[in-house]
Amino acid sequence: MKVLVTVKRAINPETKVKLVGDKLDLSGAEYVLNYFDEYAVEEAIRLRDGGKADEVIVVSVGSDEAQKELRTALAVGADRAILVKVDDDDELDTLGVAKILAAIVEKEQPGLVLMGKLSVDSENNQVGQMLGALTGMPQGTFAHSLALDGDWAVVGREVDGGTADVRIKLPAIVTADLRLNEPRYANLPGIMKAKKKQLDVIDPDDLDIELEAKVTTLGYERPPERKAGVTVPDVDSLIAKLRNEAKVI
Numbered sequence: 001m002k003v004l005v006t007v008k009r010a011i012n013p014e015t016k017v018k019l020v021g022d023k024l025d026l027s028g029a030e031y032v033l034n035y036f037d038e039y040a041v042e043e044a045i046r047l048r049d050g051g052k053a054d055e056v057i058v059v060s061v062g063s064d065e066a067q068k069e070l071r072t073a074l075a076v077g078a079d080r081a082i083l084v085k086v087d088d089d090d091e092l093d094t095l096g097v098a099k100i101l102a103a104i105v106e107k108e109q110p111g112l113v114l115m116g117k118l119s120v121d122s123e124n125n126q127v128g129q130m131l132g133a134l135t136g137m138p139q140g141t142f143a144h145s146l147a148l149d150g151d152w153a154v155v156g157r158e159v160d161g162g163t164a165d166v167r168i169k170l171p172a173i174v175t176a177d178l179r180l181n182e183p184r185y186a187n188l189p190g191i192m193k194a195k196k197k198q199l200d201v202i203d204p205d206d207l208d209i210e211l212e213a214k215v216t217t218l219g220y221e222r223p224p225e226r227k228a229g230v231t232v233p234d235v236d237s238l239i240a241k242l243r244n245e246a247k248v249i
């Protein structure tokens with residue numbers, strides 16, 4: 001069984017983002033392999049090394065620079081990589097990314113697609129769900145545990161008040177959450193081997209999909225400054241403030 005893992009080149013959340021008017025100034029921004037995708041890559045490698053899968057393929061939609069993040073995933077142990085190359089100034093919305101990934105799923109026919117639950121920069125938390133809708137594959141999101149049992153996957157999810165297991169028929173999509181595993185770091189032999197591993201670059205025009213963005217970003221602004229907190233002498237004053245000023249009770 002092939003496992004396809006989607007990895008995004010994301011802006012490092014520690015980056016101090018600069019605003020120029022209502023535009024983001026990303027010059028000097030640092031990029032990382034999206035943290036939640038690290039859990040997805042790790043889980044795929046464990047399934048392969050545990051004999052539940054034959055091949056781990058990582059795919060990214062992004063500019064040429066995204067090859068760096070794909071090489072990182074190859075260095076920790078993925079077998080093969082695909083970059084669907086789009087230019088940074090291309091207008092690409094969530095549906096566009098999902099459509100491109102759906103075309104790669106059609107091409108590669110994986111038994112399982114592993115993805116992060118969300119990307120740490122734009123946090124849309126939509127691509128996994130949209131990919132499920134486009135491919136008709138069942139999905140288990142926010143996985144903190146995953147067990148494959150024949151043609152089925154049992155996904156443990158953290159829900160309000162505890163955990164819930166969902167059993168879905170393969171081929172399926174699983175989005176990774178924290179605590180699914182402990183992602184490994186690349187070691188030197190892995191980094192050296194990754195240089196020789198196959199990385200195919202695909203032009204989205206060859207995928208025969210319509211990519212016109214339906215969502216465009218109009219502009220960015222900083223959230224309002226948080227007002228300083230106040231100290232209250234006792235509980236009664238707190239309740240009075242919550243009732244009369246904040247009007248939340």
Ligand SMILES: Cc1cc2nc3c(=O)[nH]c(=O)nc-3n(C[C@H](O)[C@H](O)[C@H](O)COP(=O)(O)OP(=O)(O)OC[C@H]3O[C@@H](n4cnc5c(N)ncnc54)[C@H](O)[C@@H]3O)c2cc1C
Binds near residue numbers: 118
């Ligand atoms: C080249 C480029 C141009 C863009 N242009 C615009 C623009 O003009 N306007 C705008 O508003 N937004 C733009 N974006 C941002 C893009 O719209 C969002 O990345 C997209 O909507 C997905 O949202 P998200 O990253 O929050 O995904 P989420 O739904 O939070 O991601 C969930 C999971 O989906 C997978 N995933 C997400 N993105 C990718 C990817 N690129 N490759 C592989 N896997 C992925 C990852 O596994 C991730 O963990 C652009 C992105 C790219 C790469």
